[in-house]
Each structure stands twice: as C-alpha cells, then as structure tokens.
Amino acid sequence: MFLFTSLQAAPQSDYYTREEIPLPPGEVMEIGSIALMPDKQVAVTTRRGDLWICSGAYGDDLSKVTWKKFAQNLHEPLGMFWKDGALWLTQRPEVTRIKDSDNDGLADTFETICSDWGIKGDYHEYTFGSTPDKNGDIWLVLCLTGSFTADSDWRGWCLRVTPDGKMIPTCSGIRSPGGIGFNADGDTFYTDNQGVWNGSSSLKWLKPGSFQGNPSGNKFAKLANLPAPPEVDDKSRILKERTKHPEFIPPAVIFPHGKVGQSPTGIACDQTGGKFGPWEKQLLVGEQTHSQVQRVCLEKVNGLYQGAVFHFLENFEAGLIPVRLDQETGTLFVGGSNRGWASRGSKPFTFERVRWTGKTPFEIQTMTANRDGFTLNFTGPVDPATAADPKSYAMDAFTYIYQAEYGSPEVDQANPQITAATVSPDKKSVRLKIDGLVRGHVHHLSSKGVRSLDGDALWHPDAWYTLNEIPK
Numbered sequence: 165m166f167l168f169t170s171l172q173a174a175p176q177s178d179y180y181t182r183e184e185i186p187l188p189p190g191e192v193m194e195i196g197s198i199a200l201m202p203d204k205q206v207a208v209t210t211r212r213g214d215l216w217i218c219s220g221a222y223g224d225d226l227s228k229v230t231w232k233k234f235a236q237n238l239h240e241p242l243g244m245f246w247k248d249g250a251l252w253l254t255q256r257p258e259v260t261r262i263k264d265s266d267n268d269g270l271a272d273t274f275e276t277i278c279s280d281w282g283i284k285g286d287y288h289e290y291t292f293g294s295t296p297d298k299n300g301d302i303w304l305v306l307c308l309t310g311s312f313t314a315d316s317d318w319r320g321w322c323l324r325v326t327p328d329g330k331m332i333p334t335c336s337g338i339r340s341p342g343g344i345g346f347n348a349d350g351d352t353f354y355t356d357n358q359g360v361w362n363g364s365s366s367l368k369w370l371k372p373g374s375f376q377g378n379p380s381g382n383k384f385a386k387l388a389n390l391p392a393p394p395e396v397d398d399k400s401r402i403l404k405e406r407t408k409h410p411e412f413i414p415p416a417v418i419f420p421h422g423k424v425g426q427s428p429t430g431i432a433c434d435q436t437g438g439k440f441g442p443w444e445k446q447l448l449v450g451e452q453t454h455s456q457v458q459r460v461c462l463e464k465v466n467g468l469y470q471g472a473v474f475h476f477l478e479n480f481e482a483g484l485i486p487v488r489l490d491q492e493t494g495t496l497f498v499g500g501s502n503r504g505w506a507s508r509g510s511k512p513f514t515f516e517r518v519r520w521t522g523k524t525p526f527e528i529q530t531m532t533a534n535r536d537g538f539t540l541n542f543t544g545p546v547d548p549a550t551a552a553d554p555k556s557y558a559m560d561a562f563t564y565i566y567q568a569e570y571g572s573p574e575v576d577q578a579n580p581q582i583t584a585a586t587v588s589p590d591k592k593s594v595r596l597k598i599d600g601l602v603r604g605h606v607h608h609l610s611s612k613g614v615r616s617l618d619g620d621a622l623w624h625p626d627a628w629y630t631l632n633e634i635p636k
Contacts, residue, residue, distance in 0.1 A: 173621065173623055174525065174623065176477065176478065177521075178521065178523055178525075179441070179520065179523050179524070179525045179623070180441075180477060180518050180519065180520055180521065181518065181519050181520075181521055182477070182479065182480070182516060182517075182518050183226060183516060183517050183518075183519075184226075184481060184515070185218065185221050185226055185229055185515045185516060185517060186226060186227065186229050187231075187513075187515055188216065188231040188233075191210075191214075192210065192212055192512075192513065193208070193210055193216075193499075193513050193515060194210050194211040194212065194500070194501030194503055194513040195208045195209070195210060195211075195485065195486060195499025195500060195501065195513065195514070195515055196209050196210060196211045196240060196241055196242045196486060196499075196501075197209045197241050197243050197244040197254075197485075197486050198244070198486045198487075198488040198497050198498075198499055199244040199245050199246050199251060199488070200246065200488060200490055200497075201217070201246045201251075202246070204219075204221070205217055205218065205219055205221075206218045206221045206497060207234065207244060207246070208499060208515065209238065209241040209242075209244055209253065211240050211501055211503065212240075213236060213237055213238040213239060213240065213241075214233060214235070214236045214238070215233070215234045215235040215236070215238060215241070215244075215251070215253075215262070216231050216232065216233055216234060217231070217232045217234050217269075218230070218231055218515075219231075219232075221497070221517065222493065222495060222517075232269055234251075234262075234269070234270060234271050235262055235270075235271035235274075238253065238255055239255040239256045239257055240255065240256050240290070241254060241255050242254060242290055242291060242292045242293065242485070242486075243291075243292055243293025243294060243295075243302075243304075243344070244293075245296065247296065249263065250262060250263045251263075251271075252277070252296075252302070253293075254291055254292065254293020254302065254304060255291065256283050256289060256290065256291050257279055257281075257283050257291075258276050258277070258278060258279035259276075259277040259278045259279075259293065259302055259304075259325050259329075260274055260275065260276055260277065261273075261274075261275040261277055262274055262275075263275075277325060278325040278329045278330070278331050280318075280323075280331040281304075281306060281316070281317055281318040281319075281321075281323060281331070282316030282317035282318060282319065283316050284309065284315055284316045286309045286310055286315070286316075287310075287504070288307050288310050288311045288340065289306070289307055289308075289316060289319065290306075290307040290340075290341070291304055291305075291306050291307070292304065292307075292341050292342070292344050292354070293344070294344045294345060294352065295345075295346075296327075297346065297350060297352070298350050299326075300326065300327040301324045301325060301326050301327070301332075302324065302325045303322060303323075303324055303334070303344055303352050303370065304322065304323045304324070304325065304344075305321075305322050305338050305341035305344050305354045305370075306318055306319050306320065306321055306322075306323065306338065306341075307319065307320075307338070307339070307340050307341055308320045308338075308339055308340065308378070308380055308381065311339060311340040311357075311359055312359075312360055312380070313380055314380045314381040314383065314384065317384060317387065318333065318381070318384050318387070319380075319381055319384075320337065320338050320339065320378060320380050320381025320382075320384070321333055321334075321335065321336055321338060321381050321384060322334045322335035322336075322338060322352075322354070322370050322376075333384070333385075333387075333388050333390060334370065334372050334373075335370050335371070335372065335373070335374045335375070335376055336374075336375050336376065336381055336382060336384075336385065336393040337374070337375040337376030337377045337378045337381070337382075337393060337412075338354070338356065338376050338378060338381070339356050339357065339359050339360065339361060339362055339376075339377075339378040339380070340356060340357040340359055340362075341354045341355060341356055341357075342354075342355045342356070342357055342427060342428050342429035342430070342450075342452065342485070343355050343428070343429040343430035343431050343449075343450060343485070343486070343487075344370075344431060345430070345432060345433065345447070346431075346433060347433055347445070347447060347462060348433055348435055348445040351369060351370075351371075351469070352369070352370040353367055353368060353369055353370065353416065353431055353447070353469075354367075354368055354370060354431070355367055355368075355428035355429060355430075355431065355449060356368055356376070356377075356415075357427055357428070358421050358426070358570075358571045359570055359571060360378065360380075360567075360568055360569065360570055361377050361378040361379070361380075361396075361566065361567065361568060362377065362378065362571070363418075363564025363565060363566065363567075363571060363572030364418050364419060364420055364421040364564055364571065364572070365418075365419045365425070365426065365427065365428050366415035366416070366417060366418045366419055366428075366630075367415065367416050367417045367419070367428065367431075367447070367449060367460060367473075368413070368415050368416060369413055369416045369468075369469045371413050373411060374411055374412070374413040375393045375394055375409065375411045375412045375413070376413065377396075377402070377412065377414075377415075377566075379393065379394075379395065379396060382395070393411070394408075394409035394411060394412060396409065396412070396566070398566075398567050398568045399565060399566075399567050400565075400566045400567070401563060401564075401565070401566050401576075401604065402414050402415075402563070402564075402566045402604065403563070403603065403604030404566075405566060413468070414468065414604075414630075414632050415630060416462060416468075416469035416470055416471060416632075417462070417470065417471050417472065417473050417628075417630045418564075418606050418628070418630045419473055419628070420574070420606060420608070420628055421571065423628070424458060424473055424475070424628055425451035425452075425453060425454045425456055425458060426451075426452075426453035426454065427451060427452035427453045427483070427505060428449050428450065428451055428452075428458070429449070429450035429451065429452050429483075429484055429485050429486070429487070429500075430449070430450040430484065430485060430486045430487035430488075430498075431447055431448070431449055431450075431487070432447070432487045432488060432489040432496070433445065433446070433447055433448075434446050434447075434448060434489060435491050436489065436491050436492075436494045439491075439492075439493065439494025439520065440489065440494040440496065440519075440520050441520045441524065441525075442524060442529055442543050443529075446459055446460060446461050446462075446530075447459075447460040447461075447462065448460075448476070448487055448489065448496065449473075449487075450485065450486070450487040450498060450500070451484060452483035452484055452485060452500065452505060452507055453483060453505060453506070453507055453508070454478070454508055455478065455479070455480040455481070455482060455484060455500075455507050455508040455509045456475070456476070456477060456478045456480065456484070456508075457476050457477040457478075457480075457484065457487060457498065457518075458473050458474065458475060458476055459473070459474045459475075460472070460473050460474075461474075461529075461530045461531065461532075463532050463533070465533060465632070465633040465634075465635050466633040466635070466636070467633075468632045469632075470629070470630050470631060470633065471531070471629065471630065472528075472530075472531040472627045472628060472629040472630075473627070473628050474527070474528065474624050474627055475624045475626065476624070477518060479509075480498060480508075480509055480514060480516060481509040481510055481511040481514040481516065482500045482501055482502050482507055482509045482511050482512060482514040483500045483501060483502045483505060483506075483507030483508075483509070484498050484499070484500040485499060485500040485501060486498065486499050486500070494519065494520060495517055495518070495519055496517065496518040496519070497515075497516070497517050498514075498515075498516050498517075498518070499513075499514060499515045499516070500513065500514055501513045501514075524543050524544065525543065525623040526542070526543060526544050526616040526620045526621070526622055526623060527542065527543045527622060527623050527624060528540050528541070528542060528543075528611065528622065528624075528627055529541045529543045531609070531629055533629070533631060533633075533634065533635055534595070534635060535634060535635050535636065536597055536598065536599075536601075537595065537596040537597045537598035537601070538595075538596050538598065538609070538629065539593060539594070539595050539596070540593060540594045540595075540596065540611070541592060541593045542592050542593065542594070542616075544592070544616055544617070545590070545591035545592055545617040546587060546591050546592070546594065546614060546615070546616060546617065547614075547615040547616060547617050547619065548587045548591060550613055550614050550615045551585060551587050551594050551614050551615075552585050552586065552587050552594070553585065553613065554582045554583060554584060554585050554596075555613060556585070556611065556612070556613025556614050557582050557585065557596065557609060557610065557611050557613065557614070558582075558609075558610045558612075559579070559580045559582055559607060559608065559609050559610070560577065560578070560579055560580075560607075560608050561577070561578040561579070561580055561600075561602050561605040561606060561607045561608065561631075562574040562575065562576060562577045562578070562605060562606055562608075563575060563576050563602075563604055563605045563606065576602075578600060578602045578605060579600065580598045580599065580600035580601055580602070580607065581598065581599045581600055582596055582597070582598050583597050583598065583599055584596070584597040585597075591617065594614075601631060601634055602631065603631060603632075603633065603634050604631065604632065605631055606628055606629070606630050606631075607628070607629045607630075607631055608626065608627070608628050608629075609627045609628075609629065610625055610626050611625045611626075611627075612625045
C-alpha cells in the first residue's frame with residue numbers, strides 16, 4: 165500500500181490569470197448578460213435594467229477601460245448577443261432587438277420580437293435567453309413563479325423564438341434556471357437549481373419534446389394543443405420515473421449540493437482550439453453561491469447525455485451569472501451579483517476576465533464510461549506506479565429522492581470497488597475496472613493518490629460522474 169504525502173496544490177494564478185475590469189464609478193453593475201461586439205467592444209446588461217458598452221476590456225492596461233451607457237429602463241435582461249448590427253436581448257417579458265440607427269452611440273430603436281408568455285411581477289419569474297442556434301432561433305427557459313408554482317403562462321417551460329418572432333413551446337418540466345447554452349454539437353443545455361422535484365442542481369439537456377422533471381407547468385401544454393407532459397410519482401427516483409416515461413430526460417450531469425456549488429448559472433462551450441487550455445468542446449458552467457466556474461465533459465450513451473463535473477476556477481469577487489467565452493482570443497468574461505442570494509467574494513457585483521497562462525495543470529481531462537468502469541484521460545503523462553495502483557483511487561455512489569419536497573439528501577448509497585487500474589502505453593490514460601456500477605447514480609471518484617510523471621498531484625482530484633446509462 166502506498167503512503168501518499170500531501171502536496172501543496174499550485175495556485176490558480178499559475179494556470180489562469182483572473183482580472184477585475186473597472187466598472188463605471190458610482191453605478192450598481194449587477195451584471196446579468198454579456199455580449200461580444202465588433203471592434204473588441206463588450207456589452208453588458210445589469211439586473212436593474214441598464215445596458216452599457218465597454219471599450220478596452222481586452223487591453224493590456226485595464227485602467228484605460230471606458231464605458232458608455234447605451235440604453236436604460238430595461239426589464240432585467242438575462243441573455244444578449246450581437247447580430248446584424250443590433251443587440252438582441254431576452255428580457256423578463258419579451259425578446260427585444262435594439263439598434264442605434266443614427267450612430268450617435270445611444271440606442272434609439274426598440275423592437276419587440278416576441279412577448280407571448282406571461283409575467284406577474286414575481287421576483288423569481290426570470291427569463292434566460294440563449295444566443296441564436298444554427299436556425300437562428302433563441303431558446304428561452306422560464307423560471308416558475310416563486311420557483312414553486314406556475315402562475316403565469318408558460319412558466320416552467322423552454323420556448324424557442326424564431327427570427328420572425330414565432331414562439332415554439334419546446335420542453336416542459338423546468339423549475340429555476342440559471343443559464344442556457346449549447347454544446348459543440350449544437351444541442352441545448354440549461355442549468356436548473358435544487359428545489360422541488362430537483363434533489364440537487366444540475367445541467368440538463370433540452371431535447372425538443374422532452375419533460376425535464378418538474379410538473380408544475382404541465383397545465384400549459386393545452387395552450388398549444390401539445391401532448392400532456394407525464395404525471396410523475398412523488399417520493400420516487402428519476403431512473404424509475406424516466407423508465408416509465410420515455411419523454412422524461414434525466415439530468416445530464418448532477419452537481420451534488422454543497423460539494424459542487426449550490427447555484428449553477430451561465431454556460432459556455434470551449435471551442436477555442438486550445439486557446440483556453442486543453443478543454444476543447446467541454447462546457448464551462450458558472451456558479452453563483454460559490455463564485456466559481458466548474459468544468460463539464462459530456463458524452464452520449466444509449467441516446468442520453470451524461471458525464472462528469474470537475475472543480476475548475478474560483479475566487480471571483482461575487483456570485484457569477486453570465487459567462488461568455490471569446491472563441492477567437494480565448495478570453496473568458498464573467499459577471500454577476502450577490503443580490504437575492506449571498507455569495508463568496510468581497511463585492512456585491514463584479515465584471516472579470518480570465519485568460520490561460522499557457523501552463524497546463526495536471527488534471528483529469530475527461531472521464532468516460534465503460535461497461536465495467538471508467539476511462540480517465542489526463543492532461544499529461546502519469547506516474548505508472550501510482551496510477552496503476554487501485555488504492556490511489558476511491559469511489560462512492562448515490563442518488564436522490566425524486567420528490568415534491570425541496571431538495572433531497574443523498575440516498576441509496578453504494579460503494580463500487582475499483583479492482584484494477586491499467587495505464588495506457590503513452591501514460592496519458594488509465595482504465596479503471598470497477599465492480600458495482602449503479603445505473604442512475606452519481607459516481608464520485610477521488611484520485612488523490614495519482615501523480616504525474618514529474619511527481620505532481622492533480623490540481624483537482626475529484627470528479628462526479630452522472631451514470632444515466634451503462635454502455636453495452
């Protein structure tokens with residue numbers, strides 16, 4: 165048996181440079197959305213309804229940043245992008261196209277594209293909007309009223325808005341979203357928060373026609389003559405209910421509460437070609453309560469998405485809401501607020517950028533499922549002596565009660581046994597043979613005993629893999 169000594173992890177600054185972008189003096193900048201514009205300008209909206217344009221956010225000297233207020237009196241925009249000379253915003257009650265028609269630097273044209281859903285003034289009736297998909301459609305996820313009931317039309321649903329303003333009801337079963345985005349294949353995902361019918365927060369796949377798990381908004385299917393979403397049983401398990409109801413798509417990746425944050429938010433897919441590190445096609449997910457960015461690698465098994473979440477970046481100055489990755493430069497912009505929910509960090513709101521230093525951390529790059537275990541791919545060669553020892557790893561597994569009560573404890577605990585660890589010839593991957601995998605469970609892997617060829621410990625040794633399906 166190996167006796168492993170504790171190694172001091174390298175600081176985040178060795179790998180990623182996090183910098184605060186100066187904000188307009190005296191303004192309350194609780195940032196809700198970020199859009200990348202031509203000429204390296206960056207637009208942001210605030211939860212109080214202002215739209216600002218920042219110049220200099222990419223510069224080497226951030227003291228030279230300047231701001232221009234472009235619009236005001238908006239209704240808490242939580243989604244924005246630049247397209248065809250205009251900014252497109254998802255506000256609580258509508259999707260809006262905003263232009264500066266006379267080129268004086270101020271918005272003067274406000275066009276309602278779609279407003280076919282309801283609001284009643286409830287604090288929690290957020291509407292999060294995506295960038296356009298390959299068809300030009302904007303995907304929206306609508307939070308429930310008070311995060312518990314559906315008192316306004318289409319609350320608890322995912323809707324699509326076409327470029328000509330048509331609204332298409334797309335998925336039911338949503339509770340309290342925190343962000344929405346696409347993977348590299350163009351499939352749509354959103355983050356949902358722990359609560360009723362959600363044992364823990366998670367990343368969910370918005371497969372058109374699917375039910376996402378919360379039945380509160382089921383009644384709105386009749387507004388569009390859609391088939392009624394399933395009526396599920398309380399005090400059950402997701403695996404049991406989705407086996408009975410094929411339209412029930414389980415969470416792709418569950419974020420265990422308190423262990424992997426508490427309030428996941430914005431989603432960005434790394435398609436930078438290595439400009440942000442070795443995470444190509446992985447999702448970067450914001451976290452409000454813990455002021456972090458998590459990293460998710462996905463795969464599709466038996467027609468369902470599943471995968472692992474890893475800790476990644478932390479120490480942001482407030483709770484993160486939007487995350488936007490510039491694919492050309494590899495610059496990650498994040499913003500946020502602590503209003504409504506306390507968060508780590510020293511400030512009530514923040515706007516920051518993150519860049520890769522070029523130094524690669526020793527990490528589990530991907531974790532993929534096999535019929536009898538998992539394969540770990542690393543960012544660098546492993547030390548064969550430690551990586552081939554099953555005692556370098558530990559695993560536990562659990563799930564949640566699927567229930568109408570708020571959240572759930574971890575239940576149905578299992579202890580899968582790692583019986584073998586085989587290192588690949590290039591020393592960059594390890595195949596773990598495991599007895600006792602449990603379909604439908606979160607599998608927590610700790611790899612604290614693994615060392616790199618240079619003797620380094622993993623920067624983040626823990627992974628949480630949601631095993632919706634075991635490969636055949």
